[in-house]
Amino acid sequence: MTFKQRGGPEYSLKNIKKILIANRAEMAIRIIKTCKEMGIETVSLFTTIEQNYPHAYQADYNVSLGDGPLSQTYLNMDLIIQIALQFQVDAIHPGYGLLSENPLFAAKVHQAGLLFIGPSPQVMTLMGSKLESKKKMEMLNVPLIPGYHGDNQEYDHLLFQAHQIGFPVIIKASAGGGGKGMRVVHQYEDFKQALESSQSEAMKAFGDDVVLIEKYIESPRHIEVQVFADQHSNVLHFFERECSIQRRHQKIIEETPSSALDKDLRNKICATAVHITKEIGYVGAGTIEFIMGPDKNFYFLEMNTRLQVEHPITEMVTGFDLVKLQIQVAMGHPFHFSQEQIRQNGHALEVRYYAEDADNSFMPSTGTVEFIGNQGLHWCRHDLGYEQNNVMTINFDPMISKLVVWGQNRSESIDRMKQALKTQIILGFKTNREYLLRILDHKVFRSGQIDTHFVQDYKEDLIRKEDGSEQLAQAFAAWIVKNEHEVHQVGTSQTSVAIDSKETSNPWSKLFGFRNV
C-alpha cells in the first residue's frame, strides 16, 4: 500500500500484522504490550522450564522451544525462523541480548522473506566489532579513547602499545561486552597475567580472543544517547541516559537526564550521536555509548544496535513508546514529528532487580517467587518478566525485573524510588533490593557526583548494617505468625504451644475493615 503525506513524497508501507518475539521474560512482555495496543498479533517462544512464566502464555500464540542449552533454544536461529514461517509472521523482533546483535540472524530473517526489527546486517557487523567500529569513528572524527585496536595481537606488540598509551590501561574483548574479557592494569608488572586471563575469558564467552587496549580513565561517567533513524534518512535523538552505577561492569541504576551535562554539552554529545547514526546508514533504534572524564571530554565507547534494557527511562521523560516506533519504522513510516517536539520532562530513574546476594559478592540466588508487591503508584512502572510461583533458576540472566520511577526532578525521583523499593518488593529469595536502597541513600549518589567506580569506591559504606534486636524481633514476630506451624513442639517444656483459636473458623471473625454505619 502506498501513502502520501501532505506536501511530502509517496512512500510504501509493509504491513505488519503479526510479530514473532525472539526473546524472553520482561523484554518479551514489553513487546507483547505494545503489539496488543497496536492490534498486532504476537508469537512468543519459551523453554520447558519456563512453562508457567508470563511470556509463555501472554502472547496470542506461544511456542515451546523444548529443553536444552541456549544454543538449542533462544539462540537456535534456524528453529526460530522455522517457527516464524510456520506461523506466517510478518516480522521478528529480537529484543535485546540473545540474537538481537547477530548479523547472521538478521540476514537469515531477510532471506526467509521476513522483516527484522532492527538495522541491516552490514551496520550490525560494523558496529558490533569494537575494532571495526572504532576505525569508522576515526574516519568520522568522533573522539575516541586513546588506545590500540589493531590486528597485531602478538604479546610483545600489545605490551608495546600499552606502554605507548600509558598505564593505567584496560584490556577488553573486541567481540563482546558485559564485563567479560575486561581487565584493568595499573602497572607493567601485572600486564601479562591480565592479558592471558582476558583472552581466556573472551574465548569462552564469545569464541574470539581478540583484544583491544585503551587508556583507563579515572572517574569516568557512562553517558549514552538514544538515537532513532527511519527508512527515509531521518535521524533523531531522544536525549541521553547516564548509567554510571554498575557492578561487575553491568548496569544496575540508570537515569535521565544526566547531572553531568549542561545544555551545551548535551547538545554536543547528542549531535555527535546523530552524526554517527546518519553516517553509518543506520535504521531503527540504537544507542551510542560514551565515556566522559572529569574534564568533560567525552569519547565514543560503542554502539548497541538494538533497543536497550534501560529504554523505559527515556520513555518516561519523553513520552514516546520506543517499541512502537521500532515497529512503525520497520513498516516504513517516516517520523511524524521533529527533533524540536522531543523534550525531556522531569527525571526518570531505573533500578534493576537481580536475583543475587549483594552482601556476598553478588552470588546468584535461586528460589520461588512467593509474592510481588504491586501497590498502585502512579509514577511507577515495574517491567516484570516473572510472576508469583515462577522459579528463578541459574539457566538465564539473573535480572528479574526493572523498576522505573518518574519525578519532577532528580531529588523527587530518588525519594520515589526509595518508596517503590519498599512496596514493589520481590519476596522469596535474595535480591539486590536492599543494596539498591543503600545506594540511593548514599550522600554521594544523592549529590549526583557519581562515576562508574561508585560501587567499588564506596563498597564499605554499602555493606549491610547489623540488625538491632528490635528489628529482628519485629521480623520474627511477623514470620512466626505466618508460619505458626513452626512453633508446635512435642515434649519440650521450654517452648509454649500456639493457642489455636476456634474463632478463626467463624466467618464473622474474618470481617476486617468494616465499620458500623
Add this chain to the structure above:
Amino acid sequence: MKYQINGEEVEIDGIHIQQSKADLSKRVTFKLNGKDFEFDVNMIKDHEGMVHSQGKKKVTAFVGRSHVIAEGLDFFIEKQIVNKMKKAKDYAQGMLSPMPCRIFKLLAKVGDSVIQGQTLVILEAMKMEHTIKASCDGIIKSVAFKEGDLIEGGVELLELVPHQNKEGGWLWGKSEL
C-alpha cells in the same frame, strides 16, 4: 530454641501466640537473646502483614516461608541452623560449592596428589567461571560429582585429605621427589 536470622544464630524462647477476640490480629510474645518482646501481628493478606508494638509506629511486613521484608529490610529466618552457606574458610577446607552452578571441568580425580593452590574444579554459573583451588597439599579421597552436573550452593564437591607430616617428608600417592 535456636533460630537463624540472616545467617546469625538467635536464641528465641517462650513463644506464645494468642488470637485476639476483637479482630484478626494475634498477640505474639517471646524472648529474643534474653530480651522480652510483645507484638500484635495482623496478617491482612496472604503475604502482607502489620506488626504493632506499644507506643511505636506500625511496621509493614511482607512474609514468606523464610523471607521477611520488614520496613524495607530483608530477613531470612529458619528454625534450625541449617548451615548450607558456610563462611569462606569453611568452603576452602570443605571444598563446598559457593553458589548454585554447573560443574564445568573436573581437573582432579580420586587418588590424585595435589598441592595447595592447585585448581581442582571449575564451576560455571551464568557464563562466568569460578575456580575451586586446593586449600592445602593433600590427596583426593572422593569426588561427589561429574562434569556437567547441576548443583546447589554449599554442597561438598570433593574430599581433600591433607598430607601428614609435611616436615617429615613422606607423601601419599604419586611421589614428587
